[in-house]
Amino acid sequence: MRQGVPVVLLQMVEFLDQNGLLQRELFCASGLEARRNELKKSLNSVEFKSFCSDDVHAVASLLILFLRELPYGLIPCWSATQLLRVYTKTKGKDLDLKHAKKVLDSFEPEIYNVLCLLIHFLSRLAAQSHVNHMTSKDLSEVFGPCIFHVPDSRIKPVEQQLCIYLTQQLIDNVTFLLPNTYPPKQTNATLFTDDCPPSSSPASLNVDAAKRMLLSDLGFSRLSVIW
Numbered sequence: 001m002r003q004g005v006p007v008v009l010l011q012m013v014e015f016l017d018q019n020g021l022l023q024r025e026l027f028c029a030s031g032l033e034a035r036r037n038e039l040k041k042s043l044n045s046v047e048f049k050s051f052c053s054d055d056v057h058a059v060a061s062l063l064i065l066f067l068r069e070l071p072y073g074l075i076p077c078w079s080a081t082q083l084l085r086v087y088t089k090t091k092g093k094d095l096d097l098k099h100a101k102k103v104l105d106s107f108e109p110e111i112y113n114v115l116c117l118l119i120h121f122l123s124r125l126a127a128q129s130h131v132n133h134m135t136s137k138d139l140s141e142v143f144g145p146c147i148f149h150v151p152d153s154r155i156k157p158v159e160q161q162l163c164i165y166l167t168q169q170l171i172d173n174v175t176f177l178l179p180n181t182y183p184p185k186q187t188n189a190t191l192f193t194d195d196c197p198p199s200s201s202p203a204s205l206n207v208d209a210a211k212r213m214l215l216s217d218l219g220f221s222r223l224s225v226i227w
Helices: 007-019 033-043 053-068 077-088 097-105 109-126 136-147 156-172 207-217
Strands: none
Touching: 007 053, 007 109, 033 053, 053 136, 077 097, 077 156, 097 109, 109 136, 109 156, 136 156
């Protein structure tokens, strides 16, 4: 999938796909804040050229940070509510995959395309859990709170657990729920891989631009996101 995804996000995922699938506990490493912040600063400048092979854990941390700093999550609460209703209607039984797929298919193209890219990557990562020790359950606990936005409330812990469950279902059933077809859904975004300048151009790599573009595509153009 090459269209409809902010380039900087695509580059982080592709780098981790190529270099991180066999890295043990990829998203659980600590003590990387300094290097992660250096990469973040570099991505927002004209100096960035490419990630170094030994930056795998720092880039993994940067990917998490990128998603966490989206004010409404990748799947905002009004879209997440639709998926939660699919599960709650089963009264705690297994997720109705056919109904869940209908909800996912109704998502805005910008959400759907990024979600497809991310979940397929996590599925490939989970497939190597015998080496990297990151099962779909482990990954869902890391990414669930980033993918879904759960507003503060007295039942927030319960809703977070539901979102973690839904994330694991997305990973475990990705080929049915999010078929990785090409080309992806049409989108109005202008920051496409196929449309952007070569990778050496700062316009194609700038993190601020990517996040603003993603927020704009999701209907949050009035928000200012500072990295």
